[in-house]
Amino acid sequence: MDYSEVIEFVKKTTSENARTDAYPFRNVYEHTMRVYRWAIRLQTKLGGDLDVIVLAALLHNIGWDEERPQNEVSAEIAVEYLDSIGVAPEIITRVGEIILIHADKDTERDLSIEAKIVMDADLLDEIGALGIMCDCMATAVEDDPSYKRAYYRIKDFYRKHKPDIRRCKTETARAEYVKRMQLMESYIYQIEKELF
Numbered sequence: 001m002d003y004s005e006v007i008e009f010v011k012k013t014t015s016e017n018a019r020t021d022a023y024p025f026r027n028v029y030e031h032t033m034r035v036y037r038w039a040i041r042l043q044t045k046l047g048g049d050l051d052v053i054v055l056a057a058l059l060h061n062i063g064w065d066e067e068r069p070q071n072e073v074s075a076e077i078a079v080e081y082l083d084s085i086g087v088a089p090e091i092i093t094r095v096g097e098i099i100l101i102h103a104d105k106d107t108e109r110d111l112s113i114e115a116k117i118v119m120d121a122d123l124l125d126e127i128g129a130l131g132i133m134c135d136c137m138a139t140a141v142e143d144d145p146s147y148k149r150a151y152y153r154i155k156d157f158y159r160k161h162k163p164d165i166r167r168c169k170t171e172t173a174r175a176e177y178v179k180r181m182q183l184m185e186s187y188i189y190q191i192e193k194e195l196f
Helices: 004-017 028-046 050-059 070-084 089-101 113-124 129-141 147-167 171-195
Strands: none
Touching: 004 028, 004 050, 028 050, 028 113, 028 171, 050 070, 050 089, 050 113, 070 089, 089 113, 113 147, 113 171, 129 147, 129 171, 147 171
């Protein structure tokens, strides 16, 4: 399946209806493309139906509504869109189901490999080097930016997100999560030596 048309739809739709982030450098489309790339990497190691995984990753955050959960709105838009381009009904159903549950990272349900991969790809975004960059950029656009404020923000992010490894659904994602946390640990250790 050629995903370029879906990617264009995601780019257009998220620019029109995605929630705005507090930081100008973050946007839903870029997050979606990172999740998409990680989903493909995980699929090459773990298997699963590539079309289901890619479509769910690309469409997982396609909708936004102040009054309803994003996963519900996104699933509705995804199902309608996929039907309009002639995707097989069984694929549409599986994609819609993954989008509906993707945000429930603590679920105890028995998940398909496709759901696990999309959830893990979403979880891995902005952990590690990208998380450090995000915290530095966020600090820079806030009041009284400084290296120390960025350091404390990074350290707090690390502390809050290190336990999230329990949310990884696959060993492959768990191994990647560990590597990213180790990178953050090393960075924090080095910056402490240079700042204090």
